[in-house]
Amino acid sequence: MSDRVGSGSRLRVGVIGAGTIAVGAHLPAILRLRDSLELVAVADVRAEAAKEAAERFGAAHAYTDTRELLDRSDIDAVVICTPEFLHAEQTLAAAAAGKHVLCEKPMAATVAEADAMLDACQRAGVRLMIGHSRRFTPRYQRIREAIDRGDIGEVRLVRENERRPIAMYTAQAGWAGYWAPDAGGGNARPWLEQAAYSQGAALTNAVHEMDLIRWFVGAEAVSVYAESRITDPNAEVPDFITASIRFANGALGATEVVNRLPPGYPVYHLTEVFGRDGLVRALDPAMATLAVTDPTGTTFPANWGTLLQVPIAYESQLRGFADAIAADGPVPLDPVHARQALALSLAAVRSSREGRVVRLDEGEEDAATPAAAVRRGITGSDGTDPDGVGTEGQ
Ligand SMILES: NC(=O)c1ccc[n+]([C@@H]2O[C@H](COP(=O)([O-])OP(=O)(O)OC[C@H]3O[C@@H](n4cnc5c(N)ncnc54)[C@H](O)[C@@H]3O)[C@@H](O)[C@H]2O)c1
Secondary structure, three states, rough: OOOOOOOOOEEEEEEOOOOOHHHHHHHHHHHHHHEEEEEEEEEEOEEEEEEHHHHHOOEEEEEEEHOOOOOOOOOOOOEEEHHHHHHHHHHHHHOOOOOOEEEEEOOOHHHHHHHHHHHHHHHHHOOOOEEEEHOOOOOHHHHHHHHHOOOOOOOOEEEEEEEEHHHHHHOOOOOOOOOOOOHHHHOOOHHHOOOOOOOHHHHHHHHHHHHHHHHOOOEEEEEEEEEEEOOOOOOOOEEEEEEEEEOOOOOOEEEEEEEEOOOOOOOOEEEEEEOOOOOOOOOOHHHHOOOOOOOOOOEEOOOHHHHHHHHHHHHHHHHHHHHHHHOOOOOOHHHHHHHHHHHHHHHHHHHHHHOOOOHHHHHHHHOOOOHEEEEEEEEOOOOOOOHHHOOOOO
């Protein structure tokens, strides 16, 4: 349990998982916000990753066992930056230790796990926020503001496309590379390429799209039809998903995500919101395809640096989280939205697998997916079964 009381002092933070997104976004944001945040410790099963991140970002403590970080009474909140199949287990442990939680997206691997996270944090009286960073990205905030002002009238269709080259993932992986859970057993494939640990583009990427579409439409999804493919011969999980969503207010959503395009392909994100009276299209240069025109013509250099480094989003996400704790108020992004986006992504996975329209009120598929089956065999560092976290509420 944290010994911190009241507001005014800095929020003392521990980071769990020191991989790509932690080192690329959260830890630098914590450092920039040092006036209100203090990095106390970093934990990662890879000792070198924990040690290097702690040294680089000024934490006094580095652990390979998350339990040791959670046992510290001088930590108020944790930022969970591990893959989604660990989110529920680690959030439950953090809540039990009295720590507030900012957890990366997707919220969890199943809706049941997401519900267990909501329940555990509520019972423990700690804040839970999910890092849907795009909610804090200026271009998406401007779109929502345009909708709120009534610039385009009632929203009827939202389209979200995201196309990424495989080289982007190699470039973003940083010094340590993505975590390969089975490296000790000789399998050096990163978790996000393995069916045992990931559901592919539907959760890695499209959970962002699902969240943004819900946000812009302003209603709950009723049904989804999706098709997915493994287009990369080396991939184990779908790298291409396209989905059509029907919302309760009659609006439609459409999304297409491809994340293993050939190396030279530029990153391309497109957001279009069609309303009764007009259209708003994302134009923020920091997120648009980079085009360079010179006397020889127009080229599209690799632009994932400008695309993914949206430091202001991670800063305002963290600041909002810290301010909510200091003020003892609600977090700026209700985790229920992340739960709903996850439910939509998982319904899309099911739709693409079963080749039919899936209604959201069908509830969650039983835990018979390949990833869930393998997860059942994974135990946490404290020997707990991560699938034992709860079964209620689909
Ligand atoms: N918000 C965004 O736009 C965004 C972008 C990228 C990744 N993410 C999310 O962040 C999460 C992590 O992704 P990543 O790309 O950083 O992956 P990664 O493989 O680069 O990093 C994961 C880290 O977790 C560590 N780890 C594994 N098991 C652990 C355990 N039991 N305790 C402590 N540390 C452990 C690994 O060693 C690794 O360093 C995922 O949920 C991913 O979807 C979000």
